[in-house]
Amino acid sequence: MPLELIAQNFAQRLVDWQRAHGRHDLPWQATREPYHVWLSEIMLQQTQVVTVRDYFTRFVARFPNVAALAKAPLDDVLGLWSGLGYYSRARNMHLCAQQVMAVHGGAFPRTAALLQTLPGIGPSTAAAVASICFGERVAILDGNVKRVLTRFLGFEADLALSANERQLWQEANRLLPEHDLAHTMPRYTQAIMDLGATVCTARKPACVACPFHGDCRAEALARQESFPVKTRKLKRTAQTIWLLWAVSDDAAVWLSQRPTPGVWAGLYCLPLFENREALLASVPPARHSQLQDQPVIKHVLTHKDLYLHPVSVVLPTGSPPDVAGAWVEAERWPSLGLPAPIRKLLTC
Secondary structure, three states: OOHHHHHHOHHHHHHHHHHHHOOOOOOOOOOOOHHHHHHHHHHHOOOOHHHHHHHHHHHHHHOOOHHHHHHOOHHHHHHHHOOOOOOHHHHHHHHHHHHHHHHHOOOOOOOHHHHOOOOOOOHHHHHHHHHHHHOOOOOOOOHHHHHHHHHHHOOOOOOOOHHHHHHHHHHHHHOOOOOOHHHHHHHHHHHHHHHHHHOOOOOOOOHHHOOOOOOOHHHHHOOHHHOOOOOOOOOOEEEEEEEEEEEEOOOOEEEEEOOOOOOOOOOEEOOEEOOHHHHHHOOOHHHHHHOEEOOOEEEEOOOEEEEEEEEEEEEOOOOOOOOOOEEEOOOOHHHOOOOHHHHHHHHO
16 A cells, blocks of 8 residues: 555554553543643653653642642652652753743643743653643654654654654654544544554564554564664763762761752752762761771763762761761651662662
8 A cells, every 4th residue: 555545544543553452551541631641741751651650640649730749849849759860850840830830820731832831841742741631733753653653654864863853743743633633632642652662662563463564664674673763872971979978876867969950950969079089088087997888889871870989987966077968867868859879878
């Protein structure tokens, strides 16, 4: 069948497939409430569904609506976010909630164009909210969708170039449903995300279970894993950081709040040092003999590997280390926003 004819029923085939085989048990799927859809979309950026489920449930329980989130202290938001990573998402989410309340009277804008004016909402997230909640005919283009579309179309242009990504977005819009948008757009948007997540996967896609089996260009070429094409490689770097793990005689821990911008911006953390000498200078010389080097921790960020060297010591409450921070009681620090490796270290 010619590609143009296949494209004409692309949306309907996806919608039919989602109804029969898509995901229906995710906690944010049972509603078109913009707050819930927006919250799930922000959490799902760079994070797997299996991880997001519990965080989403806890967030909605603690902050049941955008007004509650906007009123909450940022420290409370970061504390609940702790462990999800990419903490700029949480900071932007908090700012976004405040702007929805202050500028839009507590109601999320109904178009993707207006949604993109809010902090932390890019074109694809805006399209997801607008299409699922308000039936707007607008395409998302996250990683899963790029994979589905480039394989189906045999789209071989390099997505490292923004002009090529814009061209793919045009193709994505061309394939959207054209009728009964209030019903078809929410289902279609969920369908194309589900297909990429569960069938058209990056490795070993289950082509025989795909609604486009036999009509997919990448499958016909037996080159499924060659799509999408993106040649630009991110150069990874490495950084060594020394951590002062100071504990008081009554089990409080010395924590400082990280500056913005920077690694773990806004989170509470053990004091960081560029080298062991700088760490030593923050501890009274009489205590140097009691310092204990802990096993090195490798923490992987998107573009960088961090090699963390914790050094522990017990200090009198009245003789804290000579570095910005404060003693935080054992019953209080678990509720703070802590980087994942620091939380894991403190709880081991």
